[in-house]
Amino acid sequence: MGSNLIVPVILAGGKGTRLWPMSRSQRPKQFLALTGDLSLFQMTLKRLDDPSRYGKPVVVTNAEYRFLVAEQAQEAGIELEAVVLEPVARNTAAAIAAATLIAARNGPCLIHILASDHNITLDDAYLAAVDTAAAAAKAGRLATFGITPTSPATGFGYIEAGTEEKTGAHTVKRFVEKPSEDKAREMIASGNYYWNSGMFMFDSTVFTAECKVLAPDVFKAADASVSAARVDLDFIRLGEAEFSASPDISVDYAIFEKTRLASVVPSPIQWSDLGAWDAVWKESQADEAGNVSRGPVNLFNTRQSLVLSESMHVSVNGVEDAVVIATEDAVYVGKLSDAQDVGRVVKELMKNPKTAKLTEEHRTSYRPWGGYSSVLMGDRFQVKRLFVKPGKQLSLQKHHHRSEHWIVVRGTAEVQIGDTVQMLRENQSVYIPQGDVHRLSNPGKILLELIEVQTGSYLGEDDIIRLEDTFGRS
Incomplete structure (x- = not known):
């Protein structure tokens, strides 16, 4: 400089x-x-x-x-x-x-x-x-x-x-x-x-x-x-x-x-400053009926509305001045002209411990190596979809309270458990016992996708002891 x-x-x-x-x-x-x-x-x-x-x-x-x-x-x-x-x-x-x-x-x-x-x-x-x-x-x-x-x-x-x-x-x-x-x-x-x-x-x-x-x-x-x-x-x-x-x-x-x-x-x-959903509507290209839509969306007899969906299919019929925002785990519906009220909705969600997390995290969480999506959670088990970018690897880590089972659904995985390193391809799986030191890497050129099944007495994301980490996390 x-x-x-x-x-x-x-x-x-x-x-x-x-x-x-x-x-x-x-x-x-x-x-x-x-x-x-x-x-x-x-x-x-x-x-x-x-x-x-x-x-x-x-x-x-x-x-x-x-x-x-x-x-x-x-x-x-x-x-x-x-x-x-x-x-x-x-x-x-x-x-x-x-x-x-x-x-x-x-x-x-x-x-x-x-x-x-x-x-x-x-x-x-x-x-x-x-x-x-x-x-x-x-x-x-x-x-x-x-x-x-x-x-x-x-x-x-x-x-x-x-x-x-x-x-x-x-x-x-x-x-x-x-x-x-x-x-x-x-x-x-x-x-x-x-x-x-x-x-x-x-x-x-x-x-x-x-x-x-x-x-x-x-x-x-x-x-x-x-x-x-x-x-x-x-x-x-x-x-x-x-x-x-x-x-x-x-x-x-x-x-x-x-x-x-x-x-x-x-x-x-x-x-x-795109401070509310009505600003996003104003800044986007609308169709002849004044609608802005993105994602898997169908509109019928609808005018002057904003409808966005990240994944689930959304059909909207017979409304005007509406905003419909659908993500993996939450849907907001309101009047487009009242878009500033979203802040009040969020404050109410934050008051309830059961809904506060919806204001903080998405179902899909992103990490420097890729990310994961929560698919299903129950008593003492959780199912996730992991995705790892080409050439990236997770930290060398272990868990005190859970074991994991990985099934490769796309790409090639390099898995280290203790001192053993093995390669897994599509439809192959591996079991990581509770407490074992392990690491997952993607040595390939395409995105690696796995299904992870966790079982144990505690499944929180803070049950990670990182022994080595490329990204400087503890």
């Missing part, structure tokens, strides 16, 4: 569940393909694949998502400069401060802060906004991108623009909290208010100086956490005790609403 290229910093640690049941805390919306073949995170990476403007991205996330970040970047063909792991959530101020210090290790640089879960059209208007923000940052300003409002949205904060600067950016008169609909209409009518997008551009030296003065506790914690950071495989783990000392505060409150250097770049771009 330290070149004339902009260093993009992507914030990818959010655990939002407003797009439940597809988005859950273990696989949130930034890692889902909601409007096309790529996930929102991958779409963000692709926007940055511009060597004339950008260097390699720095991604800030948490340990839980580190392999998702690395895997999806690899799938998108984008090389990352660094993946910075937050040990605890401390909002955006501390995350941005730490990432800025890391990005500027080799010298001052321009930094572009982006969310990982926004849907943005890459066109001339967007590139013009980026270039204007870069010019403002080079002039010593802390630039924020103000989206030209298309409706009196009450879910966004607003920025009131002041006088125009030489760069084409405007001074910031004030930031406005999420307004009522009437107030939003009034502000939009005035013509100088913009949605606060949460995207920023600044010179690392200017931001660091302002952070020291305006948010000294944030800067102290971020600086100490970077100094205490350790490299783990391809990841940078910030010091936990040091980072935890930071106030839990957004960069807007900590710095941008206090600084005299804030500028807003009017950005008439196609942008959505």
